[in-house]
Amino acid sequence: MKQIYSFVLLSTLLTGCGGGGSENITVKPTAGSVVSQPSTVLPDPIQSQPAITEFSLEEKTPMEVGVVVNSSAQSSHEIVVPNGFALNSERSFNLKISRSEDDYQAAYLSLCSDYQQRSDGGYSINYNSCLLRTSLSDINYEAVITVTNDTKGLVAALWFMDGTKEPLIKDWRF
Numbered sequence: 454m455k456q457i458y459s460f461v462l463l464s465t466l467l468t469g470c471g472g473g474g475s476e477n478i479t480v481k482p483t484a485g486s487v488v489s490q491p492s493t494v495l496p497d498p499i500q501s502q503p504a505i506t507e508f509s510l511e512e513k514t515p516m517e518v519g520v521v522v523n524s525s526a527q528s529s530h531e532i533v534v535p536n537g538f539a540l541n542s543e544r545s546f547n548l549k550i551s552r553s554e555d556d557y558q559a560a561y562l563s564l565c566s567d568y569q570q571r572s573d574g575g576y577s578i579n580y581n582s583c584l585l586r587t588s589l590s591d592i593n594y595e596a597v598i599t600v601t602n603d604t605k606g607l608v609a610a611l612w613f614m615d616g617t618k619e620p621l622i623k624d625w626r627f
Contacts (some may be wrong), residue, residue: 497558506556506625508609509549513597541617545599548585550611552592559614564598568608568624576622578608588614 526532551561567582584598584607600607604627611621 457592488602502521504565506553506611506621507551508621509551510546510598510609510625513545513547543599543601544604545597547605548594548596548598548609550589550594550609552589554592556592558618561612561614562587562589562594563610563612565608565610566604566606568606570590570624576610576624578610 455611548564552560562585563578563580563583564585565578565580565583567579569577572578585596585598587594589611598607606624606626608622609625611623613620
């Protein structure tokens, strides 16, 4: 009898957890949303609701355009590398999220690299590509995000736990 009870309890718990698998969730910002182009200092966030939330993603050490060095080297052992040259395969960004003082709701943040903006202004985000998934209980959040140089952009989705607000979506193109 005790084994049957344990089996039923375990089956119920496993069923309640759900299964895995890939999933794309589509989010559409509300009318009046603005999508801006990237710059050295990244643009203002897309506002999809009246709560004041600021997103900031700034590169820690921005890549500078280097001087092209002409070389007459005929083989690789003849190549001369200038002093201070560094071949970095990754970039680091400071991510800051500041919510208004009266926005005390718990929220969930997803920061993903695989997404597309549709022609209707909405986003199709592959949540399996998220670099960061975390809950936010404080009004301010800061993190250092490191991405490879082939990353073309990031999208942040800020979901509110109570479900009464639409998620805030902000994207950055590099």
